[in-house]
Amino acid sequence: MKVHLKYNYPQLTKKIIQDKLSELGYKFKIIGFGEFVFLEKIPTEKMMELTEQFQEYGIEVVENQKSVLVQKIKDVIVEMVNSEIPLNVKSSVHIAEKLNLSYVHLSSIFSEVTYTSIENYIIIQKIELAKQLIINTDMNLTEISIQLNYSSVAHLSTQFKNNTGMTPSAFQRIIAKRKEFTNNNS
Amino acid sequence: MKDVQLRNSTIFLKIIFVISAAVIFFIAGITFKHITVLKKSSKWVEQSHNVNMELERLISYLKDAETGQRGYILTNDKSFLTPYTESKTLIRDSYKKVSALTENSRTQQANLKNLLFYINKRQNYLSKTLYLTQQENYDKKILNNYLIIGKSAMDSVRTKIENMMSTQQNLLQNRQEDYKSTMNYTPLLIYLTLLVTLVLITISFIKMNRDLVKLRKTINTLSVANEASNLAEVVGGFGSWQYNLETNEYNFSDNEYRLLGVKPQSFKPSLEEFLKFVHPDDIQYVIDNAKNIPTNSILPPFTYRIIRKDGEIRYFRTLGRVVTIASGERTHIGTTSDVTEEVYANKFIEDRNRELESNNKELTAFNYIASHDLQEPLRKIETFLSRLVTKDYSNLSKSGQQYVTSIQSSAQRMRILIEDLLQFSRTNKTEKVFEDADLNSLLENAKQELTQIIEEKQAIIESSELPTLKVIPFQIQQLFINLIGNSLKYSKENRTPIIKITCSKIVANDDEFLPNNNMKYHKIIVEDNGIGFDQEYVKKIFILFSRLHNKNEYEGTGIGLAICKKIVENHQGFIFAKGVLNQGAAFFIYLPID
Amino acid sequence: MTTEYINICLADDDQDDRLFFTDAFDELKIKTKVSTFNDGVELMNYLNDADSVLPNVLFLDLNMPKKNGLECLLEIKKNENLNDIAIAIYSTSSSEEHIEETFINGANIYIKKPSDFETLKKILAEVVTINWQYHTSGLNKDNFLMRM
Numbered sequence: 001m002k003v004h005l006k007y008n009y010p011q012l013t014k015k016i017i018q019d020k021l022s023e024l025g026y027k028f029k030i031i032g033f034g035e036f037v038f039l040e041k042i043p044t045e046k047m048m049e050l051t052e053q054f055q056e057y058g059i060e061v062v063e064n065q066k067s068v069l070v071q072k073i074k075d076v077i078v079e080m081v082n083s084e085i086p087l088n089v090k091s092s093v094h095i096a097e098k099l100n101l102s103y104v105h106l107s108s109i110f111s112e113v114t115y116t117s118i119e120n121y122i123i124i125q126k127i128e129l130a131k132q133l134i135i136n137t138d139m140n141l142t143e144i145s146i147q148l149n150y151s152s153v154a155h156l157s158t159q160f161k162n163n164t165g166m167t168p169s170a171f172q173r174i175i176a177k178r179k180e181f182t183n184n185n186s
Numbered sequence: 187m188k189d190v191q192l193r194n195s196t197i198f199l200k201i202i203f204v205i206s207a208a209v210i211f212f213i214a215g216i217t218f219k220h221i222t223v224l225k226k227s228s229k230w231v232e233q234s235h236n237v238n239m240e241l242e243r244l245i246s247y248l249k250d251a252e253t254g255q256r257g258y259i260l261t262n263d264k265s266f267l268t269p270y271t272e273s274k275t276l277i278r279d280s281y282k283k284v285s286a287l288t289e290n291s292r293t294q295q296a297n298l299k300n301l302l303f304y305i306n307k308r309q310n311y312l313s314k315t316l317y318l319t320q321q322e323n324y325d326k327k328i329l330n331n332y333l334i335i336g337k338s339a340m341d342s343v344r345t346k347i348e349n350m351m352s353t354q355q356n357l358l359q360n361r362q363e364d365y366k367s368t369m370n371y372t373p374l375l376i377y378l379t380l381l382v383t384l385v386l387i388t389i390s391f392i393k394m395n396r397d398l399v400k401l402r403k404t405i406n407t408l409s410v411a412n413e414a415s416n417l418a419e420v421v422g423g424f425g426s427w428q429y430n431l432e433t434n435e436y437n438f439s440d441n442e443y444r445l446l447g448v449k450p451q452s453f454k455p456s457l458e459e460f461l462k463f464v465h466p467d468d469i470q471y472v473i474d475n476a477k478n479i480p481t482n483s484i485l486p487p488f489t490y491r492i493i494r495k496d497g498e499i500r501y502f503r504t505l506g507r508v509v510t511i512a513s514g515e516r517t518h519i520g521t522t523s524d525v526t527e528e529v530y531a532n533k534f535i536e537d538r539n540r541e542l543e544s545n546n547k548e549l550t551a552f553n554y555i556a557s558h559d560l561q562e563p564l565r566k567i568e569t570f571l572s573r574l575v576t577k578d579y580s581n582l583s584k585s586g587q588q589y590v591t592s593i594q595s596s597a598q599r600m601r602i603l604i605e606d607l608l609q610f611s612r613t614n615k616t617e618k619v620f621e622d623a624d625l626n627s628l629l630e631n632a633k634q635e636l637t638q639i640i641e642e643k644q645a646i647i648e649s650s651e652l653p654t655l656k657v658i659p660f661q662i663q664q665l666f667i668n669l670i671g672n673s674l675k676y677s678k679e680n681r682t683p684i685i686k687i688t689c690s691k692i693v694a695n696d697d698e699f700l701p702n703n704n705m706k707y708h709k710i711i712v713e714d715n716g717i718g719f720d721q722e723y724v725k726k727i728f729i730l731f732s733r734l735h736n737k738n739e740y741e742g743t744g745i746g747l748a749i750c751k752k753i754v755e756n757h758q759g760f761i762f763a764k765g766v767l768n769q770g771a772a773f774f775i776y777l778p779i780d
Numbered sequence: 781m782t783t784e785y786i787n788i789c790l791a792d793d794d795q796d797d798r799l800f801f802t803d804a805f806d807e808l809k810i811k812t813k814v815s816t817f818n819d820g821v822e823l824m825n826y827l828n829d830a831d832s833v834l835p836n837v838l839f840l841d842l843n844m845p846k847k848n849g850l851e852c853l854l855e856i857k858k859n860e861n862l863n864d865i866a867i868a869i870y871s872t873s874s875s876e877e878h879i880e881e882t883f884i885n886g887a888n889i890y891i892k893k894p895s896d897f898e899t900l901k902k903i904l905a906e907v908v909t910i911n912w913q914y915h916t917s918g919l920n921k922d923n924f925l926m927r928m
Contacts (some may be wrong), residue, residue, distance in 0.1 A: 165927030568895035
C-alpha cells in the first residue's frame with residue numbers, strides 16, 4: 001500500500017530539536033526557526049554529543065557567526081516570500097530593517113557564505129514557492145503571480161524560465177508524468 | 187419455401203389420388219349393384235313373361251283339349267281327339283314349368299294348387315264328357331250338365347289363370363317397385379360422384395399445372411444459377427467442392443479440376459486424388475486440415491501449395507462450411523481459390539517493407555550521426571577555440587586574431603545549420619503518438635516559451651477559441667512557436683506587434699486555397715502586422731533553408747517555415763501564406779476534421 | 781552533512797569533455813572536489829561502494845559504452861542510499877521528447893553541452909549553487925528541475 005507524504009519542515013525540525021533537547025535534560029527555550037537557547041550551562045561533551053545527534057538528522061549546529069547571520073537573513077527572506085501580505089517597501093530595505101544592519105554588509109556576508117546573492121536567493125525562494133503552488137494547488141499562473149508579488153504573469157513566466165530553464169506549464173507536465181512513472185514502477 | 191410448397195403438393199396429390207381411387211371404386215360398386223339389379227329385374231320380367239306364356243299355353247292346351255273334344259262331339263271324328271290326348275302331357279308339363287317358375291312365390295303356388303284343382307276338374311269333365319259321348323245312348327241332359335260344369339271349371343281355370351297372371355304382374359310390379367328406387371337414385375349418385383370427381387380432377391390438374399410451371403421456372407433458375415456459378419468460378423479463379431456427410435463422397439466442380447491444370451471431371455473426386463497435386467512439403471498440413479471436414483461445421487481457410495500437371499507451383503486457399511440442404515442432408519461445401527497472385531503481391535509488399543525499414547534504419551542512423559557524431563567534433567572545435575581566445579588571444583598576431591574570429595563564426599554557423607537540420611529531420615511522423623490535445627493549451631505553452639521576446643517587444647497576442655484535436659502535441663506547439671516567433675522576429679520597428687490567431691470550420695469546396703472536395707477542415711489563421719513579404723515569393727518561404735533576408739538583417743537559417751510545413755503535412759493538413767510588404771503577413775493552417 | 785567542499789562526479793567517456801569539465805571547475809571560485817569516470821560501470825561501482833564519498837551533484841553523459849547514462853539514472857533512482865544525489869544529465873543535443881523522458885525518469889537537471897567554455901563555466905556554477913541552496917535551505921529536492 002502506497003502512502004504519500006508532505007513535509008512541514010519547520011514543524012518537523014522543531015519537534016526533533018524539542019525531543020532531543022528534552023532527552024538531554026537541560027533547560028532550553030526555542031526562539032526561532034533555527035535558534036534556541038540553553039537556560040543553564042552545558043558541558044562541552046554534552047554539547048558535542050548533541051551536535052552529533054543533530055547531525056544524524058541533518059541538523060547542523062552553526063557555530064560560525066557569519067553562518068548565524070546568513071541563517072537569519074534566510075529566515076527573513078523565507079518569511080517574506082511566504083507571507084501573503086504584499087510588501088510596501090523594497091525587499092532589501094525590509095531585510096535591512098528587520099535585522100538592523102546595513103544591506104551592503106548583509107549582502108557581502110551572504111554571498112561569501114552561500115555563494116549566491118540575496119536577490120538571487122529571494123528569486124530561488126519565490127520560484128520554489130511557485131513550484132509548490134503549481135503542483136499542490138489549483139491556482140492558475142495569474143493567481144500565483146499575484147500572490148508572489150510579480151508585476152505580471154509574464155514576469156513570473158520569464159523568471160521561472162530563467163531560473164529553471166523551462167516554462168511553468170512544462171514543469172507541471174513533467175512533474176505529473178514523473179508521478180505517474182513512479183506510480184507505475186513501484 | 188418452394189420446397190415446402192412442393193412437399194405439400196405431393197401430399198395433396200396423394201390425397202386426390204386416394205380420393206379418386208375411392209370414388210372410382212365407389213362408382214364401380216354402385217355400377218355393379220346397378221347392373222345386378224338390372225339383371226335381376228330383367229330376369230324377373232323374363233320370368234313373369236315365361237309364367238304368363240306358360241299359363242297362356244296351359245290355357246291354350248286346355249282350350250285345344252276342349253276344342254278337340256268339342257270337335258269330336260260334333261263330328262265324332264277321332265282325329266279331333268289328337269290335341270285332346272296330347273294336351274294331357276302338354277298341360278302337365280306346362281303346369282310343371284309354371285310350378286317351377288313360381289317356386290318362390292307362395293301365393294302363386296297356392297294359386298297353382300287351386301288351378302290344378304280346376305284344371306283337373308276340367309280335364310275330368312272333358313274325359314267324362316268324352317266317355318259319355320262315346321256311349322250309344324247318352325243323356326243330353328247329363329251332357330249339358332257335364333258341359334256346363336266343364337265350362338264353369340274352364341272359367342274358373344281361366345279366372346284362376348288370369349288371377350295368376352295378375353298376381354304375377356303384381357309380383358313383378360312389387361319387385362320392380364323395389365328396384366325402382368335403386369334404379370332411380372343410382373344414376374343420380376353416379377352423376378353426382380362423377381361431377382365431384384370431375385371437380386377434383388380439375389383441381390388436381392390446375393394444381394399440377396401450376397406446380398409444373400413452378401418447377402420449370404425453378405429448373406430454369408437453377409440452370410441459370412448453375413451456369414452463372416460455373417462462370418463465376420472461371421472468372422474468379424476458384425473452384426468449389428462438396429463432401430456429402432452421409433455418403434462420404436466428394437464432388438468437385440469443373441473449375442476445381444481446371445485449377446489443377448486438368449480436364450474437368452478427369453478423375454473421380456476424392457481427397458487422395460487431390461493430394462496427388464499438393465506440394466510434398468504441404469501434404470501433411472493439408473491432411474491435418476482436411477481431417478476436420480467430416481467433423482467440424484466450419485473449415486477455416488488454410489493456404490497451401492499445389493503443383494499443376496504442367497509443373498507450375500500455385501498457391502491455393504481452401505475453406506468450407508457445413509450446409510443443410512432441403513432434404514435434411516448435411517453437406518460440407520467449400521471453395522478452393524488460386525491465391526498465387528495475392529501471395530506474390532504480399533511477398534512483394536513485404537519485401538518493399540523490409541526495404542523501407544532498412545532505408546528508415548539508415549536514415550535514423552544518419553540522424554544519429556548528424557546529432558551526435560557530427561555535432562561532437564564541431565562542439566570541440568568551438569570549445570577549444572573559445573579556450574584559445576580566452577587564454578591566448580593576446581598572444582596572436584592581428585591576422586591570427588582575425589582568422590580565429592572568422593573560424594569561430596563559421597563554426598557557429600555550421601553548428602546552427604546542423605541543429606536546424608536535425609530539428610527538421612526529427613519532425614517526422616514515425617513512432618510519434620497522436621493524442622487528443624487542447625490547442626488552446628498548446629498555444630499557451632508556445633506563448634510561455636516566447637515570454638521574453640513578447641515582453642521585449644511589448645507584443646499583443648489575441649486568440650479565439652481553438653478546438654481539441656488528435657495531434658502530435660509537441661509538433662503543434664512547435665508550429666505555434668515558429669509562426670508566432672516569426673511574427674515577433676519580423677515585426678516592424680516602432681510598431682507594437684499585434685498577432686491575431688483565429689479559428690473556424692470550413693468545407694474544402696468553399697475555400698480559396700483548398701482542392702475542390704467535400705472534406706471538412708479547421709482553418710487556423712495566424713496574422714501579424716509586421717514587415718510582411720512580397721506575395722511573389724510565397725512559395726519560396728516554405729522551402730528548406732530558403733530566406734528572403736540575409737543573415738545580417740534578421741537572424742535565422744530559413745528552416746522555421748519548412749518545419750511548419752512538415753508538421754502540417756504530418757497531420758494531413760495544409761499551410762498557405764499571404765503577405766503584403768510593410769503591412770503584415772498571414773498564415774493559413776488547415777487541419778482535417780475526422 | 782557539512783563539508784567544506786562540494787563533491788562533484790562526472791561520468792563521460794569523452795576525454796576532451798572530461799578535460800573541459802575539470803578545467804571549468806578549477807576556474808570557478810566554488811570549493812569543489814571533482815571525480816571523473818570513464819563509463820557507467822566504473823561510476824556505478826564507485827557509487828555502490830560503501831566507503832565511497834557520495835557526490836552532491838552527479839553529471840551523467842547519456843552516451844557511454846558498457847552502461848549508458850539512462851541505465852545509470854534508473855539504477856541510481858532505485859537505490860535508496862543514492863537518493864540524496866542531484867543528477868544532472870550532461871549530453872549533446874536531444875529531442876524534446878528525449879529530454880522530457882530523462883526528467884520523468886528522475887533526472888533533476890538537463891544540460892546540453894555548450895560550445896563555449898565560458899558558457900560551460902557559467903552553467904556549472906549555476907547548477908552547483910542552486911543545488912547548494914536546495915541542500916542548505918531544506919527545499920524539496922523532488923521539485924528540483926532545471927534545464928540549461
